[in-house]
Amino acid sequence: MLTRSDASEDLAEAVRRAMSLSNPALSRFEPxxxxxxxxxxxxxxxxxxxxxxxxxxxxDSMLPGYAQHTSAMLSTLPHWDAGSHGGMHGxxxxxxxxxxxxxxxNVAIKRLTFRKRGPIRFETYxxxxxxxxxxxxxxxDVRSIxxxxxxxxxxxxxxxxxxxxxxxxxxxxGGRHLQxxxxxxxxxxxxxxxxxxxxxxHYHLAPEGWQDLPGGSQRLCYNEIATKVNWSYLRFDxxxxxxxxxxxxxxxxxxxxxxxxxxxxxxxxxxxxMLNFCLFAETDVAKRAFLYVDSVCIxxxx
Amino acid sequence: xxxxxxxxxxxxxxxxxxxxxxxxxxAGWAREAVIFVRALKQPVGPAPLARIEISPDGMHxxxxxxxxxxxxxxxxxxxxxLGHFGNWLRIAASFEDxxxxxxxxxxxxxx
Numbered sequence: 001m002l003t004r005s006d007a008s009e010d011l012a013e014a015v016r017r018a019m020s021l022s023n024p025a026l027s028r029f030e031p032x033x034x035x036x037x038x039x040x041x042x043x044x045x046x047x048x049x050x051x052x053x054x055x056x057x058x059x060d061s062m063l064p065g066y067a068q069h070t071s072a073m074l075s076t077l078p079h080w081d082a083g084s085h086g087g088m089h090g091x092x093x094x095x096x097x098x099x100x101x102x103x104x105x106n107v108a109i110k111r112l113t114f115r116k117r118g119p120i121r122f123e124t125y126x127x128x129x130x131x132x133x134x135x136x137x138x139x140x141d142v143r144s145i146x147x148x149x150x151x152x153x154x155x156x157x158x159x160x161x162x163x164x165x166x167x168x169x170x171x172x173x174g175g176r177h178l179q180x181x182x183x184x185x186x187x188x189x190x191x192x193x194x195x196x197x198x199x200x201x202h203y204h205l206a207p208e209g210w211q212d213l214p215g216g217s218q219r220l221c222y223n224e225i226a227t228k229v230n231w232s233y234l235r236f237d238x239x240x241x242x243x244x245x246x247x248x249x250x251x252x253x254x255x256x257x258x259x260x261x262x263x264x265x266x267x268x269x270x271x272x273x274m275l276n277f278c279l280f281a282e283t284d285v286a287k288r289a290f291l292y293v294d295s296v297c298i299x300x301x302x
Numbered sequence: 303x304x305x306x307x308x309x310x311x312x313x314x315x316x317x318x319x320x321x322x323x324x325x326x327x328x329a330g331w332a333r334e335a336v337i338f339v340r341a342l343k344q345p346v347g348p349a350p351l352a353r354i355e356i357s358p359d360g361m362h363x364x365x366x367x368x369x370x371x372x373x374x375x376x377x378x379x380x381x382x383x384l385g386h387f388g389n390w391l392r393i394a395a396s397f398e399d400x401x402x403x404x405x406x407x408x409x410x411x412x413x
Contacts, residue, residue, distance in 0.1 A: 044306050052314075059315035059342065071310035073328040078389055080359035092331065099325060133361055288325075 024089070029123045030235065031299035036112065036120070039296040041074055042090035046296070048072055051107035051278060054201040056194025063191065065105070065203035072096050072108040077292055079227035080132060087294045088125055088231050094293040098283045100131070103143070105205055107280040108293075113273040116302035117154075117241040122147065122277060123297045125231045128171070131288040132226040139222050140172035143284035144182075145291045147236060148204070150276035151243065152267055162271060163243045164204055164263040167213075167236060169220070169250075172284050181216035181250070184209045185261035204263060205280060214259045218250060231294050240275075306331065306413040311406070312393060315342060319402035323394040326360040330389035332411035337393060339380045340406045341373035347401025349374045354382050357390035372403055 016033060020026045025038065039046035053066020075095035077085035087093045098104040114120075130141035146168030153160030166184045171177070186209040193199040221230040237246035243264075245257040277298065283289035312324040329335060339352060349372040355363040366387060370380040372395060384391070393407055 045308060050311060062315070067315065070325050071312075071327075073310070074308075074331055075328045076330060076389075078328070078330070078359070080361065095328065097325065131361065 026297070028088070028125070028295075029297040029299075030121070031123070031297050032119060032121045032301045034300045034302050036298040036300050037110070037296070039110075040090060041087065041092045041094045041293070041295070045072065045074065045094065047110045048094055048108045048279070048293075048296075049110075051109040054193045054199050056199045061193045063201050063203050065205060066201070068099060068104055069106050070097065070099070072106075075292065077229060082227050085227075085229055089295070096279060096281050096291040096293070098281050098289045100283070100286050100288045102283065102285055103207065104289075105280060105282045107205065107278050110277045110296075112275040112277075114240055114275040114300075115273070116300060119237060119239050119246060119301040120275075121297075121299045122149070122234075122236045122238070123299075124234050124279070125294040126234060126279075126291065127229040127231050127294075128281060128289065128291045129226060129229055130283065130285070131290065133287055134226075136226070137224070138226045138287070140175050140177050141283065141285045141287050142171050142289040143173055143282040144168045144170050145281050145289075146279070147234065148278045148280070149238060150274060150278065151238075151240065152271040152274040153243075155272040160267040160272075161243065162265050162268055162274075165236075165238060165245055165260070166204070166263060167248065168210065168280070169218075170210065174284070179217060179219050181213040181218065181248070181255065182210040183213055183260050183262075184211065185263055187263050187265070200268075213248075213255055213257075215256055218253055220251070229292070306411075308332075308411045310409050310411070312337070312409050313405050313407040315404060315406065317402055317404045318395060319397045321394070321396055323355070323363075324392045324407055326357065327391050327409060328360070328389055329387065329391050329409070329411050332413055333385070334412050335384040335387065335391060336410045337382045337384070337391075338408050338410075339370070339372065339393065341376055341378050341403050342406055343404040344376045345373060345401075345403040348398050349403070350395050350397055350401070352380060352382075352393050352395040354384060354387075355392050355394050356387050357392070358388070360390045363392065363394070
């Protein structure tokens with residue numbers, strides 16, 4: 001039997017959904033009830049900064065994987081042959097660019113903490129391209145793009161862990177056009193930074209350890225020259241209570257996440273309730289890879 | 303709404319020698335830029351003039367005309383102030399054989 005409380009909740013959900021759908025800024029997303037952040041890059045970087053590596057005493061102690069990272073930019077996707085491409089709703093997108101060296105990576109990060117252990121949803125519209133230094137398609141120049149979360153339980157939780165779900169689209173490797181989603185459940189060993197008493201570091205985006213997501217092959221809209229781009233939709237749901245992936249969607253495809261595993265490690269002493277989001281790009285050739293992010297919506301069920 | 307302003311790192315702990323340049327940076331939204339280069343270690347050899355370069359596409363570069371003397375001692379800084387630069391910016395410098403400088407290059411942009 002429908003109770004007054006059920007009816008009230010149904011009405012509240014219907015109103016929330018109607019307001020979300022009638023709001024052009026939100027209508028292209030499917031947010032959970034609480035918007036944690038809505039990032040449109042015509043309003044600046046919205047807290048997406050460079051992932052800087054740990055160091056102590058000297059910057060020379062930073063691991064090389066991190067030392068290569070550079071600051072993300074606000075870009076109109078300007079192309080030499082066609083001018084500015086622009087974003088979905090405005091002129092600007094966040095641009096994460098690698099250096100022009102095979103295997104080079106770059107990462108942008110948004111650092112938050114959580115106040116409720118429950119489902120969260122990460123949604124973004126993104127696209128990727130190599131730098132158009134050649135008059136070729138370049139469809140195998142970008143090795144990968146992806147998203148990762150860096151999470152840790154609260155300081156009073158029993159058995160709190162640091163949990164790092166990693167998800168990447170392996171576009172190409174060694175010139176082979178692979179086009180599949182992957183995850184990883186292991187990181188490189190921790191190394192001491194400085195005298196090692198306070199600071200450790202590990203490069204979790206090292207190329208080793210990626211595994212295919214079952215059923216994770218997908219051909220995205222790359223378009224027909226290096227300077228034509230199309231925005232794609234990505235949604236990754238994760239439960240902060242169970243620390244497990246719930247679902248993953250890219251454009252029209254919803255993937256089975258039952259085989260997905262996160263990198264897990266004992267909790268670290270300064271990272272309680274950490275809720276970090278990273279977006280990354282990697283090039284396969286001596287050419288810069290660009291990950292462009294039109295917008296990001298992070299929401300939670302609370 | 304306050305006007306946008308951003309500090310970005312163009313090069314951090316990079317050892318410059320020979321023909322050196324920062325990665326291309328897009329700043330078309332900004333009306334002005336201030337660029338600093340700090341020597342993180344004692345520079346070696348003669349300090350060249352670093353030059354600001356602009357570009358139509360991030361791939362082909364030309365000197366904008368602004369130059370700054372690279373630092374001659376550890377923690378010395380060089381500065382350049384720019385008002386017109388289109389979209390793409392980078393810093394470039396040509397070092398004599400054997401000369402080098404480990405740099406922290408930052409850009410401070412304002413809409």
